[in-house]
Amino acid sequence: MKRRAIHRLSLYTALTVSSLTSLAHAGEITVYTALEEDEIKEYLQQAQQDLPDIKVNVLRLSTGDLGPRILAEASNPQNDVIWGWALTNMMDPRINKLLDPYQAKGEDTLPASDRDAQGKWFAATGYMAAFCVNTEALKEKNLPVPTSWQDLTNPIYKGEVVMPNPVSSGTGYLQVAALLQGKGEEAGWNFLKSLDGNIAQYTKSGSRPCKAARTGEYAIGASLAFAAMQSIEEGYPVKMIIPSDGAGYEMEASGLMSAAKNKEDAKRFLDWTLSAQAAALYTKYKEIVSIKGVEQSAAAKAAGLPADLATVLYPVDFTKSAETRDATLSKWQQVIGR
Incomplete structure (x- = not known):
């Protein structure tokens, strides 16, 4: 569903509607995503426990709307991370050039088809x-x-x-x-x-x-x-x-923005998205999880x-x-x- 409102999700607050901060600083990152709101909220509740010193501001838009937003800001990107966006869209050359290579912890265990040869994205869910x-x-x-x-x-x-x-x-x-x-x-x-x-x-x-x-x-x-x-x-x-x-099918890709204002914490967040704690939540919302060792959910079997x-x-x-x-x-x- 097309959403014009900007949703700010924080590791310290519940889901509220607010304006997006334009500058991130140490201990704070801005993430753009096409994941659904209910899953975002649960993922971030877990991240709060695992990354208590990082505040995450999230802009959630539909898959089709997120690309135009990122391209409109290309000369002055406002986000540090792209999280869980359709791989087909992430592979757009105009988007790709906005990303920095980064190999997240655990990325090497993903199938080769689910990670970029240049290290600019990886896809753990689909x-x-x-x-x-x-x-x-x-x-x-x-x-x-x-x-x-x-x-x-x-x-x-x-x-x-x-x-x-x-x-x-x-x-x-x-x-x-x-x-x-x-x-x-x-x-x-x-x-x-x-x-x-x-x-x-x-x-x-x-x-x-x-x-x-x-x-x-x-x-x-x-x-x-x-x-x-x-x-x-x-x-x-x-x-x-x-x-x-x-x-x-479609895979959901994540990557680090070249213009990220807080790259260290952005990298830590990307590492977290491949952690065992995050992976344990994915099958509640995803039919495809490419992280090694993740078992099929009871709902999928049923x-x-x-x-x-x-x-x-x-x-x-x-x-x-x-x-x-x-x-x-x-x-x-x-x-x-x-």
Whole structure:
């Protein structure tokens, strides 16, 4: 969801709305992120215990809004750290040149694909596409449970499917990028046009389609796995479906700003994001955690998420996804236009 308000999260205060401080000093850092507010709050409560001498000011914006903010400030960056932002966006050359190489403690244990060869970013968590299917709504309308993206183009689902808009939603973009990479440009766009015929609406948030499906507002939400897992855990009549013809995914990257005003504490914070204490919290909010030794959550098991995600994830080419992002979104607005 697009947020114009700046949320200041401190290791000493609860979540409040305030103006962002423009200058950091020893013992204080400013972090920009696209993580969700509920998880930010819990992560920082743990960080308060582990880094009691650092005050963390956080600006939280949606994936699509954070990039323009960072680029607008490029001549005078106001943050020390980028935390948990879509890897596809982080790989933008304009963003990359604003980052300093830094190898956080524990980064060397991450898979090579989840860390930058030049040391400018690392990605410890991620999210993946999944359908939230309201089984009661489908039963009431005598509709079968869809098992693939191809199924969603069936006219019987017209007006029953909600999907995030890739322009504003990182989840929406990962879905579209994976479909285009898997099918090829021409076939991919033809497929998206066919799918569009059944889409009731495109939402700004990646989790919103699942929330609409779980309440029965619509029968099917093309969303992310965590939203489905959470809905099932909370007792909604939802079944999580990993599309058999390709589940796109995105990793969440973090990095150190070259212009950071407090680099030492910024580095300590980045180290903390890979700590055992932080990792223990991630599976509560993430379906993908690449930190070694982190076990799958009970909610993931209950929802039927495979222990080996490599068996269901589409092998996204993140470099290509980053390079073609602007062109893809521009074409989306031309071809789909809503």
